[in-house]
Amino acid sequence: MLFHKKYTVRLSFLVLLFFNCTLSAQKQARLDGVQVAFLSDVHLQDLFGTFSDNEYRGILNPKTGKYTLLRTMASQLHSTRIFNENYFAFIAALDDIAKRKIKYVALPGDYTDDGQPIHVRGLEEILNKYRKKYGIEFFITTGNHDPVGPFAQESGKEDFLGNGGKNQPIYSKDKMYTPNLDLEQPVVVTADIAKMGYLGITEGLKDFGFYPNKKYKFWSTPFAAYTSGNYTYAKAAEASLLSNRTYEVAPGYEVPDVSYVVEPIDGLWLMAIDGNVYIPKKNATADPKDPKNYSEASTGYNNVLSNKKHLIKWVGDISLEAKKQGKTLIAFSHFPMIDFNDDASAEIKELLGSNKWQLNRVPTEEVAQVFADAGLKIHFGGHMHINDTGVRTTAKGNTLVNIQTPSLAAYIPAYKLLTIQKDNRVDIQTITIDNVPRYNELFDLYKTEYKFLESKQTKDIWNIDILKTKNYHEFTDFHLKELVRLRFLADDWPAAFKDFILKVSGEDLLVLANIKSDKDFDVILKNKENFKTEWEAAEQKTAALLAENNLKKEDFKNWTGYDFLVDFYRFRSADELALTDIGTERVKQYKILSQLFSENYKEETVSKEKPLQNQMRLFLIIFNKFMHEVPADHFSVDLKTGEVK
Structure with a gap:
């Protein structure tokens, strides 16, 4: 009996020891060196896809002998994204990932053009190829382009x-579009160009995170009743049904939410947040399944706070569970936080007005506060096609780091690579995709388009020199320049400022930064002979500052206001990556200008009668912030403190 008692005590001790060791092992899951790549806003258009219900295959490319479904160069040079060459960039990025032996890839939304069947099939085929050949696991979340709306719609x-060289209209239903046969070909009709809703997209891409897999350690949704402690695949399979993943976005309007969290390897939880919020329009009918009832979802998390609040609680619950179990939680979604x-x-x-520069997409401060206090430490977003890092610390001391992933379809094409390190640190690299095989494969087809536009004496034809670019990086840079020329100049800027910046030289700006006059800049430039005294005094003052900074007046003669504006957009898009194209010397000159305007044109001293002075002051404040914020190229994040360095 005594022996039995001792044995029982010893056995209990061993069981307790085993339990504690197991728990400790859970808390200390070795993830050192585990990598996750984030590819956002791929916007894949399957150039070589085939329609299931129409024999039309596109146009024959004489260079390759292949039929190709491509968009016009004119259309993509008026868009914030490239439509065609990004197909090849996506392949190049995946090849780079495979070469680096990265096994986990997250796609934070907008992975297709608009969620059309032909492009979703093309994406599925590509991802399956890399999954089978290299063992890469892909995890997808939604974007405002996929799905465009909660339910399928003609398009x-x-x-x-x-x-x-004519335009080719392609529509999902007959009589949706009437072509101008002088400029366009007759309409091709195929259901494969319609925009799918949640059902079609999640079914088409079911193998990439939207649904559980038996090899996952854990998989769950905001609506699941189980935890990781009592998890089974059978429970996950039941919870994954789309009918079990819906919520009321507004009274009487029920739509899906396909957010999920997955544990692909012991210790790593990837949280894929579906940030799409489709709010019913004011004139919506009573039918909740009518796709025309819903507004598009590009606003992002501002609408989550008002119409998708259950996500906040779910994020909090998962964050707490991850912390208790010692899991590393990495969140990603389409929208910035x-x-x-x-x-x-x-x-x-x-400077520009509240309806410019997609300011409606900027998340309120409450978004970061809510999700930081819910427990998120790091989040990868997309949507804006820019490279950026943002940090917020709440009143409660919680810090959230938001990492904006560049698009492969815009300047500068890149993806983010997260590497888990010791002591709760992660390393973040920005991998640029500069050289892309076959990026110029379609150039001969664009030449045909250009000749046709010339024959029609089309106004503001795109610059054919884009077809002389030597690599994909140059191509995206040229795309940005043309976007500035063909769209942004007219759409974004006040007319007077646009006229001023297009005519002014760098040398003029240098002098104007120091000039003392009661007249605005445009008056001074038009009547320089009347301001000789003021101009010469400003030049003398400028000379001393230039000497202090080892700069010469001649340095400012090499660029114009238009060059300055292009570099403004470069920095906005690529952050510090833009230094490759702008150069450190030019940046040094811009910083001198910023310093001078900051010292000489303060908000309280600029008169309302001199709007150009105030606009230039604001322009340089913005530009300076673009150049001096949080690291966005290669840096590390402490997941405990939120420190970025």
């Missing part, structure tokens, strides 16, 4: 490139 595009304008949104609003 189409009129800007595919057709025979003879922190101001992506380097905290310059207030100045942008003052």
Whole structure:
């Protein structure tokens, strides 16, 4: 009996020891060196896809002998994203990931053009190829382009490139579009160009995180009743049914939410947040399944706070569970959680107006506070096609780091690579995709388009020199320049400022930064002979500052106001990556200008009668913030403290 008692005590001790060791092992899961790549806003258009219900295959490319479904160069040079060459960039990025032996890839939304069947099939085929060949596991979340709305809807595009350089309209239903046969080919009709809703997209991409897999250690949704402690695949399979993943976005309007958390390897939890919020329109009918009832979802997390609040509790619950179990939780979604304008949104609003520069997409400060206090430490977003890092610490001392992932379809094309390190640190690298095989494969087809536009004496034809670019990096840079010329100049800027910046030289700006006059800049430049005394005094003052900084006046003669504006957009898009194209010497000159304007044109001293002075002051404040914010190229994050260095 005594022996039995001792044995029982010893056995209990061993069981307790085993339990504690097991728990300790859970808390200390070795993830050192585990890597996750984030590829956002791929916007894949399957150039070589085939329609299931129409024999049309696109136009024949004489260079390759292949039929190709591509959009016109004119359309993509008026868009914030490239439509065609990004197909090859996506392949190049995946090849780079495979070469680095990265096994986990997250796609934070907008992975197709608009969630059309032909492009979703193309994406599925590509991802399956890399999954089977290299063992890469892909995890997808939604974007505002996929799905465009909660339910399927008829759609189409009129800007595919057709025979003879004409536009080729392709629509999902007959009589949706009437072509101008002088400029366009007859309409091609195929259901494969319709926009799918949640059902079609999640079914088409079911193997990439949207549904559980038996090899996952854990998988759950905001609506699941189980925890990781009592998890089974059978429970997950039941919870994953789309009918079990819905919520009321507004009274009487029930839509899906396909957020999920997954544990692909012991210790790592990837949280894929579906940030799409489809709010019913004011004139919505009573039918909750009518796709026309819903507004698009591009606003992001501002609408989550008002119409998708259950996500906040879910994020809090998962964050707490991850902390208790010693899991490393990495969140990703399509939309940013922190101001992506380097905290310059207030100045942008003052300079350009509240309806410019997609300011409606800037998350309020409450978004970061809510999710930081819910327990999120790090979040990867997309949507804006920019490279940026934002940090917020709440009154409760919780810090959230938001990492904006660049798009492969815009300047500068890149993806983010997270590497888990010791002591709760993660290393973040920005991997640029500069050289892309086959990026120029379609150039001969664009030449046909250009000739046709010339024959029609089209106004503001795109610059054919883009077809002389030597690599994909140059191509995206040229795309940005053309976007500035063809769209942003007219759409974004006050007319007087646009006229001023297009005519002024760097040398003029240097002098104007120091000039003392009761007249505005445009008056001074038009009547320089009347301001000789003021101009010479400003030049003398400027000379001393230039000497102090080892600069010469001649350095400022090498660029114009237009160059300055292009570099403004470069920094906004690529952050510090833009230094590759701008150069450190030019940046040094811009910083001198910023310093001078900051000293000589303070807000309280600038008169309302001199709008250009105030606009230039704001322009340089914004530019300076773009150049001086949190690291966005290669840095590390402490997941405990939120420190970025």
